[in-house]
Amino acid sequence: MLLKMHLQLVTGPIDRALAGKAPWQIVAITTTTVLSFVWLWDLLSEDEGVYSRLRRRFFQLARKVPAVQRRIEAEITKINEGFVKDASQYGKFTTTLPGSGLNHGQILQKVDDYLSLGHYNWKEGFISGAVYYYNPELVKLVTEVYGKASYTNPLHADVFPGICKMEAEVVRMTATLFNGGKDTCGTMTTGGTESIMMACKAYRDYGRSVKGITKPNMVLSVTAHSAFEKSAKYLGMYTKTIPVDPVSTKVDVKRMERAINRNTVMLVGSAPNYPYGTMDDIEAIAKLGLKYNIPVHVDACLGGFLIIFMKRAGYPLEPFDFSVRGVTSISADTHKYGFTPKGSSVILYSDKVYRHHQYTVSTEWPGGVYGSPTVNGSRAGGIIAATWATMLNFGLDGYVETTKRIIDTARYIEDQLRKIAHIYIFGTPATSVIAIGSNDFDIFRLSAELNSMGWNLNCLQFPSGIHICVTFMHTQDGIADKFVNDVRSKVALIMQNPEKPVEGKMAIYGVAQSVPDREIVGEFTKCFIDSMYYTVEEAT
Template sequence: MLLKTHLQLVTGPVDRVFAGKAPWQIVAITTTTVLGAVWLWELLNEDESIYSRLRRKFFQLARKVPAVQRKITTEINQINDSFVRDASQYGKFTTVLPNDGLHHDQILQKVDDYLSLGHYKWKEGFISGAVYYYDQDLVKLVTQVYGKASYTNPLHPDVFPGICKMEAEVVRMTATLFNGPKEACGTMTTGGTESIMMACKAYRDYGRSVKGITKPNMVLSVTAHTAFDKSAKYLGIYTQTVPIDIASTKVDVKKMERAINSNTIMLVGSAPNYPYGTMDDIVAIAKLGKKYNIPVHVDACLGGFLIVFMRRAGYPVPPFDFSVDGVTSISADTHKYGFTPKGSSVILYSDKVYRHHQYTVSTEWPGGVYGSPTVNGSRAGGVIAATWATMMNFGFDGYVETTKRIIDTSRYIESQLRKIGNIFIFGTPATSVIAIGSKDFDIFRLSAELNSLGWNLNSLQFPSGIHICVTYMHTQDGIADKFVNDVRSKVALIMRNPEKPVEGKMAIYGVAQTVPDREIVGEFTKCFIDSMYYTVEETD
């Protein structure tokens, strides 16, 4: 009787709603209610916040207003024209094949001409990052090695077993440097972006296979490399970004924990991060991974081949590698501080179970069973051989020596910059990146002023900043002092009129931060990329 009474409390309102309704009306109301409930549930349970979705929708609608659309088009065209003007300064382009092939000496002369374009003195140490080592003897070695292996392809291990052996040795040597267990494994890739993408792919597929996750997300700091966002776009993963602690510029681990949910396939820590060169608390992140049974990836693409040698070079460094319980993968670029030719990186895993999910295997193709370890099918055996040769050339002690010189120089530059008034250093740099900001003037003015002296630095946003990534070239006599003295003199010049706005290209970069509709900034970026493919036809 009591149960019947309780049922009537539920069924009574339903009966009253449907009283006197035709069958088709009952079906329509029921269907609408169910679909509406499902829609509301999905709306409230999306990883992206309702605010973000409404904000994006608002700007999409605003861009459809004719007056707004015309204004945006005008601005984009102006930006595009400026990029095209910059690209056209390099002269005419060859747009059709020559009827007869050029002689080798002609080709080599053209290569020299093309490589002489641009005005930055990168060999002398005037740029931030980009090229991490340059030595004629090493260039000669890798050129010979690459030439010998230039037509090899590890896609065919039966034809080129020696290249596959070299790749396996590069992976194993790198895993040893990062204190990998006996089960540690990995592959070489074409760069940090592919290494990161492979980790994301592995954990997406692992999460789907083992945990049944169909709407994957990754939790990472706002300072994590944008390659994670790029990978997420390719692989259908949502990026749940976490703010940093303002003082330390490290990821806020407590907020990282709050961002974790049942769809989280991986946690990310940087060692160090790109913007500020500071290192996240890998131990704390790994503890979260263990607590929630989530894989933890350490991105050491930028400084990996420094941090593994820093202790031996006399510099303490917090735990960051496979010795930390909970770390399941590490990405490290050999073509940065490993000093190998470009197009070389390593992705490592603590266990084969993760690497297996990185692979792509097709078993039903008429062309045969096809398996590929990375994004590419065919891969450049020459790069693998050149990477192997470079690592063998330096050896452990050689890398310790270069690491000491680079970190010594970085610490010196940092200490001297901290003595200059009106600027500040973001956080405490862990390796070779030193980020500079100012509360007294637009920091992009300093970047522009240094650019006029031949320096090329990297620009940061949210908040505005610039950084220098110290390489082996900066360890040359006098380069560090010249940089510090140039910063000091230009800051003094700027402080004569600190309110003066920045001009030129850096003004565009500064203004871009203030544009609330980031889709428009994206259009500007597409124009810049387009300009790299802009050609002016060669005429007779």
Template sequence: MRPFSGGDCTKLVTCGINRLFVNREPWQVATITATTVLSTIWFWNFINQDESVWTRTKRRFFHLAKKIPAVQRKIEDEMARATKDFEGEMIKSCGDLSYALELPEKGLNKQQILQLVDEHLKISRYDWRDGRVSGAVYGFKEELVEIITQVYGKASYTNPLHPDIFPGVCKMEAEVVRMACALFHGNKDSCGTMTTGGTESIILACKAYRDFARENKGITKPNMVVPKTAHAAFDKAAQYFNIHINYVNVNPETTEVDLKAMKRAINCNTILLVGSAPNFPYGTMDDIDQIAALGLKYNIPVHVDACLGSFVVALTKEAGYAIKPFDFSVKGVTSISADTHKYGFAPKGSSIILYADKKYRDHQFTVTTDWPGGVYGSPTINGSRAGGIIAACWATMMNFGHDGYLEATKRIVDTSRYVERKIREIDSIFVFGKPATSVIAIGSKVFDIYRLSDALTQLGWNLNTLQFPSGIHICITDMHTNAGVADRFLNDLRSSVAEIMKNPGKPVEGKMAIYGVAQTIPDRSVVGDVTRCFLNSMYYTPPKK
């Protein structure tokens, strides 16, 4: 017997197809052929998408389940209750202040306006000036506020969209960028722009790399490889620019990105690798050196998010503390985002996005050449930009100078190391990973950590809440370096833990209980709907009587 050959296999397939179409009309042959081809294409597209089949199937299941009348009514009832609760909390937080629902018939005078402003600014339950808040306000000195107020007043109506009218403001922005490039060890080719905040800086970097990859590599279905601990602004950029995110897990002990997993997540459509210095949840720093090595190996840009670390992370080494390399001194790092309104101590609304080369910044720009209003070019998302913020940021940096920022870095990192060391001495709680600069994240394997968050809130402290896994963190600012603040926090932390440990198994109550339950909901779109209810409540005003 002769062996079975490839030609025999071809004959079998051919005969099978011929038998399938025997005695069929031409229209039937065409219909079957078209249906088979289209079905094959559909199936191929279904299994070859950025999201896994399991993720898409799960999302589809929950989408259909919510259309069941009983389920839909239940969700609507819960959303209505959440909306009512959020709106009630918002009204309550505003105290006895009345709402302006229409323009005043006659304009208010200066004294009336300033009195109302003071009343609005006094209603917070947290004393942020006394260092009771994690992050939020990173530095506050009366003499600097006086300078910034005068500078902003002088420049409040300027707009760098019109460089011919306001060239001085454009010069200030260029100097802010150049001074920042120097802090992050850029060279003569490094460049950047100012933005309104870290989110815009990150969004612009993603836009730049999407367009760069499309033009230079022909990538039309871009993805970026991002640690799960990276800032949510990357997700926002992905939603805006239709970039898929390949999320990478972190090491549960170090909370740094898993480099082997990051390497596996790279494919031919990857336009960007991301690392944090440090990340927001835990304050730990990814191994930027190794991420950059991956970028060089696969010819992929690498963005370092230093928004939270800002000038502190830039000066930590010079201040005498060990820190892993992360900036433009690392070959392969192509961009850095950093917030001047954090540890640059500038007023809110200023950040910087820096690039190693102008070829990347060119793709950040938006240019419209055929508009009847003329040729239009914009460096950032906004067209008109607040020249007052640019001038105030410039003035802050000029006022602090290198030595001023270095001294502030020493104070902040000193205090952070002290707080971290003392927290590690408290039984039944632990610190996530090894904080790189100023963020210290706390968890517990003994009790629900949200009970500690609630207890500290009752004592006037406002900390950030984390999830997956549950935790809280404190971001040390210059406010915490004032005499006695760190010890007050540590004393309240110790006493709160001691009180909780009298009954460690007690479940958390109130708002924190809701936060804990939210992590267990498998349909994350429901959590998203509740979040939208909260966001809407921020704009709630009572109906006109």
């Protein structure tokens, strides 16, 4: 009786509202109501906020206005012409095969000519990151090793078991350095982006298989590498980015916890992050992972082969590796501070159950059962062999020594920069990246001034900044002092007229931050990428 009374409270108003309606009207009202509720539920249950979606839609519609469209096209054309002009300075391009092949000497001469293009003295330590180590003897070794293994392919494990053994040894040595246990496993990849993508793929599929998650998201800091966003776009995931503390530049863990929902398949921490070189609180993030039963990935692509040696080098850090309960995967680039040739990285997991979800397996293909561990099918055995050889050549003592020299240099540069008025350092750098900002002038002016002296630094946005990523190249005698002195002299010059706006290419960075429609900034970026494939003959 009580249940009937409660039902009448619900059905009564509905009956009265539909009284006297024709059957088709009742059907139409019911259908409309149900569809409206479904639409509203989808709207409110999406990970992307309503404001973000409305904002994006607004700009999409605004770009369709003829006057706005013409203005945008004019700006894009202007930007594109500038990029093309820069690309055309390198002379004519080979666009067709020569009738008869070039001989050995001609090819090597062309290689030397092409490698001499550009004006930055990277061997002397004038660039940020990019080239992490250079030694003619090591080049000679890896060239010989790569040559011996250049035609091998671990896809054919039965044909090239030695290359597979080398890869397994690289993974195991790296896992040991990150305090992995007997169940720790992983694979090599072609770089940090692929390592990150493999972790995202593994956790997406793990979340779907184990928890039934069909709309996966990852929770990460705004400073996490853009490879996570790239992976999300490839894999149909959503990124929930969390602000950092403005002083420490570490991710706000409390806000990170509030962002977790039933669709979250992974949490991400950086050790260190790319923009500022600061390290997130990995222990706190790992505790969230344990609390909500969510895998935790530590991105150590940039500084991984520094942080694992820093304690031995006299620079202990907060826990960041598999010794932290709750950390389930780590990405680390061997081709950065591991000093191996470009095109190698390692992705590690605390358990095979995660690595199995990284794999792609096809069982119904007419060509046979096919399985591959990473994005690529065929992989370059030469890179695997060269990575293996480099690690064995350096050894533990060699890596500890280079780490000490790099961190000593980075700490010295940081200490000296903090003494210069009118600039500041973002947070407390954990490893080799030192980010610089200013409250007194446009920091991109400093970047432009240093560029005129041969320095190549990385530009940051939101807020504006620049950073130097210290490598072994900067440990050469006099390089650190020259950088500091050049910064000091250029800051003094800028402060003679601090209100002067930045000019030239660096002005683009400031303008880009002020454009509310980020799709337009994306179009500018596409123009730049296009320019890398520009050939002079295309203009004739």
